[in-house]
Amino acid sequence: MSSGLSVKLPLTTSPTFGAYNLNTTFKELARQNLKMLILTVPGERIMDPSFGVGLKRYLFEFNGPETYSKISSKIHQQVKKYIPYIAITNLNFQSPENDPDQFPHTLSLRISFNIVPLATEAALEIDVKN
Secondary structure (H helix, E strand, O other): OOOOOEEOOOOOOEOOOEOOOEEOOHHHHHHHHHHHHHHOOOOOOOOOOOOOOOHHHHOOOOOOHHHHHHHHHHHHHHHHHHOOOEEEEEEEEEOOOOOOOOOOOEEEEEEEEEEHHHOEEEEEEEEEEO
16 A cells, blocks of 8 residues: 555545555645635634635625735735745736626636745646635
């Protein structure tokens, strides 16, 4: 049986690893940690109520530069505190303004970042829908 670094989320079974799929590289693990930090709502994590950005909370706010600035600031603050080995290089927000069925209830975010100890670049794309 192969070994990994952590359980891959969401939980899925794996014939290779046994009960669950595993993250096998530090790049996968860093991407998963960043995704969990961004999607977790503050107060949701037991014993650490300040953990998380809570990206879904911003879905029904005005879809514009002020909201993007708030989200960006919160992401940078949380990453600095909880994942200091990641250095964010770019945050790119996209909204489907040409699709009236989705706008403003969808938010897409692409984060480019460096994993500092590994000197490796990576990216994470998150689509949040109501």
